Amino acid sequence: MADAQALPATPEKLVRPPRRSRWREAYFGTPGNAFVTLVSGAVILLLAKLAIGWLFLDAVFDGSSDACKQSSGACWPFLAGKLRYMLFGFYPFEEQWRPLAALLLFVGSCAVSMIPRLWGRGLLFCWILVILPLLYVLMAGGVFGLTPVPTSKWGGLPLSFMLSFVGLAFALPLGIGLALARASDLPAIRVLGIGFIEVVRGVPLISILFMAAVMLPLFMPDGVTIDKLLRAQVAIILFASAYIAEVVRGGLQDVPKGQFEAGRSLGLHYWQVMFKIVLPQALKKVIPALVGLFIAFFQDTTLVTIIGLLDFLDTVRTALRDPEWQGIAVLEGYLFAAAVYFLFSAVMGAYSRFLERHFNTSYR
Template sequence: MAKMQQSYVRQEMVQDLPPPPASSGFVGWARRSLFSSISNSILTIVAALFVVWAGYHLFHFFILDAVFVAEDGSACKLKPGACWAFIWDRMDFFIYGFFPKDPYWASTDIFFVSAFMEYWRINVLFVIGLALLVPLLIPSVPGKLINALLFFIPFPILVIVLLNGGWFGLELVPTEKWGGLTVTLIIGLVGIVASLPIGIVLALGRQSKLPAIKTLCVVFIEIWRAVPLITVLFMASVMLPLFVPENMTIDKLLRALIGVALFNSAYMAEVVRGGLQALPRGQYEAASALGLNYWKSMGFIILPQALKHVIPGIVNTFIALFKDTSLVAIVGIFDLLRTVQNAAGNDLNWGAPTTSVTGYIFAAAMFWVFCFSMSRYSMFMERRLETGHKR
């Protein structure tokens, strides 16, 4: 009897069987998420048909019926697709605006001399800016202090010297000739770099115990938040010169930069204030218990934690600021969107029904690349700075 019972005892563990296909993998996910009920199944089928229909027409517009190579808009008139040849032909204008193409000392009958275009000044700034910005954004790269000092002090001076000219034999190029993606990046970077520290100071001032400082910061924040950016740009472009002496002129681009930076600093102040109020009171008491004064406690304990909590809000403000740079077109500044609109509407050589649409699609794609990159980087920093406070 004992031998018979031993024959039915398992001697080795049997591996677990895989889950049924109907409840795991893509099939299981589809049944749970897309076909869990009759209504969900109907909506899934309708959405799938719409995606197929839209994808078919977009594929024809962007690729099959598009014009990639052409000398003018005559070829684009014959096809209903995108006129990518227009984008390629006017790419210099979209990036550099009215910046002089050839140096003032060049001779057009000498190919070697005329090949050295003034565009090299902007290209050098792009290369140096990327070389300084990319290591600054990568946490594992050493030498952050030196890198930050180079990016925030000598680099802006180099930008002014190369773009404006007038020094070291460079041709003087007024800001009216700046344009395209170059101006968009300048306004976006200056607004981002300037609005964050100003916003932090305003947020700290709004929580100050000194009535004068608190009232001043509250009035500043509420006034700027209550006024549309278009009004701010009009005030900076039209009204501001009325309040300065007659013999004093302020550059139009500089006025727009100041208006954009101050406008977004008010919104940044509220984002930072939310992070300061989200911290437990114990953090402030711990800083006081360590014997730290106000500025040391803010710099070493409070602000690092507050800024970490509001990274999504800060980046969201940066993205909104970068997209709002297109509003400077209403005061006569040729940003990326204005150059696309100008080229599509005034260039008779590229007059075609799809020229404007293709230009706007190109501008939207450029804005999407920069905004999406900022969004992905903020998510990366959130994951890196995560300390287990998520619920």
């Protein structure tokens, strides 16, 4: 009998409760737990009922805006009729295959570039020499018989992606430079770096966009005008670089000082030590955090709608103001935009968590 009561020697021999009883324990273990289960379940059912009712049961699938006015559900004809405008803005209608191709090319290239095994110099050159010029030619035209399209006609989702992706691509080197400046031994350089980073991080993005939109023209010599889109892009680059600098600084601080000293004692120059020894280690640590920042910048590009650029959120809002649909499809438009933003942000968030596991260096 004593044998039967002895504790099992190894965990493998532990008797696990049957699956059903574990299930019951998790959901109805105590009266309090049962109450939580019932309330949460009720909330989930209610949300599901609302969603299904709105999306399908009460929804209008075809017909005009009048049919939508009568119904309390979703108005699918609005999405169908306005989809191309919401995605591409005022881009010439017959030419809209170009932003679509650019969008697909961009998303596809990003998806391929997300595989860590492919990272390297080759991929970088491929982006700089092939993908980005191709994207630009597709959007702007002017060669190979493509009609030129001025940037003032660009809009919708391609513009949102461009603002955030180009913003990050240019802000990354600038941010690394700022982080190095902040960590520099030279007091003047350090003070300039700290000053820039702290001022930019202390003010809202909208104020920097205002500066670009309203103030910058005053600082330009007579006759020089800079494209509005370019000004907003520069504002986003400057804003992003300060945040990137802080993330990179975190990575730099994680690299032991001995690495730097060892490099210097080998006779390497400051820049050689930084680029060949310190930065590779520091950047690897902060890649997941950088992806997180990218999600934030992608969401922050919506702010350009306040200074009158036609990003994706702005085209959705304009579509809602169309006299035919005004006041009918507000929820539809915003929820569609929310779904698009959610999709991309959630994918990038999952990717960030994957990278964290991949490098096994949880940031912070």
